[in-house]
Amino acid sequence: MCGITGYTGFNQAGPILLDGLKRLEYRGYDSAGIAVQGEEEIMMLKATGKVSHLVDKYNDTPDFKGVCGIGHTRWATHGIPSDTNAHPHLSADGKFAVVHNGIIENFAEIRAELEKYGIEFKSETDTEVIVQLLAHNYKGNFKMALMKTIAKLEGSYAIGVISADHPGTIFCARLSSPLIIGLGLEENYFASDITALVSNTKDVIDMDDGEVAELTPEGVKIYDHAGREINKAVRHITWDIASAEKSGYEHFMMKEIMEQPQALKATIEPRVKDEEIVFDELKLDMKKFNRVHITACGSAYHAGCVGRGIIEALCRIPVEAEVASELRYRDPIMDDKTLVIVISQSGETADTIAAMKECKYKGATVLAIVNVVGSSIAKLADHCLYTWAGPEIAVATTKGYTTQVVLLAMFAVWAAGELKTISHGAYTSMVKDIMRLPERAQRALDLNSRVMKMADKYYDNQSLFFIGRNMDYAVALEGSLKLKEISYLHSEAYAAGELKHGTIALIEPGRLVVALCCYEKLLDKTISNIQQVKARGARVLAVAHEGNRAIVTEADDVLFVPVTDPLLVPVIEIIPMQLFAYYVAKKNGCDIDKPKNLAKSVTVE
Ligand code: M6R
Numbered sequence: 001m002c003g004i005t006g007y008t009g010f011n012q013a014g015p016i017l018l019d020g021l022k023r024l025e026y027r028g029y030d031s032a033g034i035a036v037q038g039e040e041e042i043m044m045l046k047a048t049g050k051v052s053h054l055v056d057k058y059n060d061t062p063d064f065k066g067v068c069g070i071g072h073t074r075w076a077t078h079g080i081p082s083d084t085n086a087h088p089h090l091s092a093d094g095k096f097a098v099v100h101n102g103i104i105e106n107f108a109e110i111r112a113e114l115e116k117y118g119i120e121f122k123s124e125t126d127t128e129v130i131v132q133l134l135a136h137n138y139k140g141n142f143k144m145a146l147m148k149t150i151a152k153l154e155g156s157y158a159i160g161v162i163s164a165d166h167p168g169t170i171f172c173a174r175l176s177s178p179l180i181i182g183l184g185l186e187e188n189y190f191a192s193d194i195t196a197l198v199s200n201t202k203d204v205i206d207m208d209d210g211e212v213a214e215l216t217p218e219g220v221k222i223y224d225h226a227g228r229e230i231n232k233a234v235r236h237i238t239w240d241i242a243s244a245e246k247s248g249y250e251h252f253m254m255k256e257i258m259e260q261p262q263a264l265k266a267t268i269e270p271r272v273k274d275e276e277i278v279f280d281e282l283k284l285d286m287k288k289f290n291r292v293h294i295t296a297c298g299s300a301y302h303a304g305c306v307g308r309g310i311i312e313a314l315c316r317i318p319v320e321a322e323v324a325s326e327l328r329y330r331d332p333i334m335d336d337k338t339l340v341i342v343i344s345q346s347g348e349t350a351d352t353i354a355a356m357k358e359c360k361y362k363g364a365t366v367l368a369i370v371n372v373v374g375s376s377i378a379k380l381a382d383h384c385l386y387t388w389a390g391p392e393i394a395v396a397t398t399k400g401y402t403t404q405v406v407l408l409a410m411f412a413v414w415a416a417g418e419l420k421t422i423s424h425g426a427y428t429s430m431v432k433d434i435m436r437l438p439e440r441a442q443r444a445l446d447l448n449s450r451v452m453k454m455a456d457k458y459y460d461n462q463s464l465f466f467i468g469r470n471m472d473y474a475v476a477l478e479g480s481l482k483l484k485e486i487s488y489l490h491s492e493a494y495a496a497g498e499l500k501h502g503t504i505a506l507i508e509p510g511r512l513v514v515a516l517c518c519y520e521k522l523l524d525k526t527i528s529n530i531q532q533v534k535a536r537g538a539r540v541l542a543v544a545h546e547g548n549r550a551i552v553t554e555a556d557d558v559l560f561v562p563v564t565d566p567l568l569v570p571v572i573e574i575i576p577m578q579l580f581a582y583y584v585a586k587k588n589g590c591d592i593d594k595p596k597n598l599a600k601s602v603t604v605e
Helices: 013-027 051-059 107-116 128-137 144-154 252-258 261-270 298-315 348-360 376-380 399-419 424-435 437-445 448-458 471-487 498-500 519-535 565-588
Strands: 003-008 033-039 042-048 068-074 094-102 156-161 170-175 180-183 190-191 203-206 212-216 219-223 290-297 319-324 337-346 365-370 383-386 463-468 491-494 512-516 538-546 557-561
Touching: 003 013, 003 156, 003 170, 003 212, 003 424, 013 033, 013 051, 013 068, 013 190, 033 094, 033 156, 042 094, 068 094, 068 156, 094 128, 107 190, 107 376, 107 448, 128 144, 128 156, 144 170, 144 212, 170 448, 180 219, 190 212, 190 437, 219 437, 219 557, 219 565, 252 261, 252 565, 261 399, 261 424, 261 437, 290 298, 290 348, 298 337, 298 399, 298 471, 298 565, 337 348, 337 399, 348 365, 365 376, 365 399, 376 383, 399 424, 399 565, 424 437, 424 565, 437 557, 437 565, 448 538, 448 557, 448 565, 463 471, 463 498, 463 519, 471 491, 471 512, 491 498, 498 519, 512 519, 512 565, 519 538, 538 565
Parallel strands: 290 319, 290 337, 337 365, 365 383, 463 491, 463 512, 512 538, 538 557
Antiparallel strands: 003 068, 003 190, 033 042, 033 068, 094 156, 156 170, 170 212, 180 190, 180 203, 212 219
């Protein structure tokens, strides 16, 4: 989705903006642009396609000079990807330029009103109304014109604006879209995402809804919705630029797959003291709730499906898991005795935000499981537990997912302890198994070269199935999504027992079926489903626990992973599936980190 960045200081803004845009590329986009305050006027460069096209244009324009500017990567929502629709957008009088992340819902109404004044629009975008309205409202005071403008906007926005009449000044504003200010020495920055800033500064201010920031080289002022100056805390980022770069890996996805043992460790260890799970940050009375709803999108929803199983098994409380895009419109039955767990790596997913707002409106208590510190979901939730996965850049989530699952498992054990639904022995054994997950994840990663061979063997299957039962089924959902999103192969996940109710008609000689077989309580059942597809000519690639002899005679190939508690199976079992998706996509020549049509953070409905 769109990304924004800006710089004011004493260096040339162009290279700094382009570097920031390159770091925002992972979010998904189809055009990009930058604008700087030139000697006499605002200068702009735009390009459809990759940021590298914009860099070429910049290198071919030696006059493009200025020490204050804004930049944007656009993921088209209103109007096709084109140079005209790309941001920044300029006001008709050429005095203001804006970059915007979000959607202005009442843009048609504002546009019609401004057109009555004879203002001519150049693009089809919702964003252009912001800059045209700003110029229309401007009577010499930049801040006042901006406050008046944003008061009229409905929807979501993180914006950065420059003015030809105010050299060195950038104004930013936010409503329901992420915005961070970066603090430097006689130079300051803004961006929609820390990764765009972290090579320049590690001191940031998280903007909240309704706030406006004024950036000059000398300093940053933050104002509340009424324009009063306020003090905001400065946050120091603890991870460095290497975390946001590939560190020698060919793709971010592979780097992030390999980082899982470390990410799991970072998420688990600070929360285990004397074999007890301690959430210092969580003040939640579990006895208050008679049911739990889990909601999220995509892989985070798949993590939620695992969480449902673990919480129900350990806490004996009814749990539902539902995709946020459905829950938000379903008028769900919930009240103040309902705990809603929302899960999101980015913390900015529009459907998840809308669903959590709906749940809060109905009186539920919301606990968020989020990776990005200070994100919208983290802020809106009543309680928040962070996964400490570090920045995740590849569109296909890997360490984001496994850290979500482990945190849900830890929450379930903790909650079962609070509710006294778990014996001391079972509690201690779960904690021990959770503590061993980083090492077991490392052993699962040792399958790397064997998985590569499996990908060589099976990469040209145009349509395949993932099957499993219980926890294995939850992994099938995630394994299948991983494969299709980066390799563009058709794949479906099926509860193994459900296959015979229709889908088995699609099994034909040579069809690949990936059978997840680590949930051993139901292994016999899954094996009989394997036999059913084999009888119809399918080839079977199984994932099973080390020492499982039964599977060897049933499947064509087996990937053996370390044994773990049945409820923790997904954390380990998904790892060879992530590697499989990666190598199949690579064999098929796909753009692994930036799959077509996808965005890292889906901030539109
Ligand atoms: O940032 P979130 O966890 O809220 O994102 C939710 C989904 O968009 C995300 O998991 C998506 O399905 C991934 N691309 C899957 O790899």
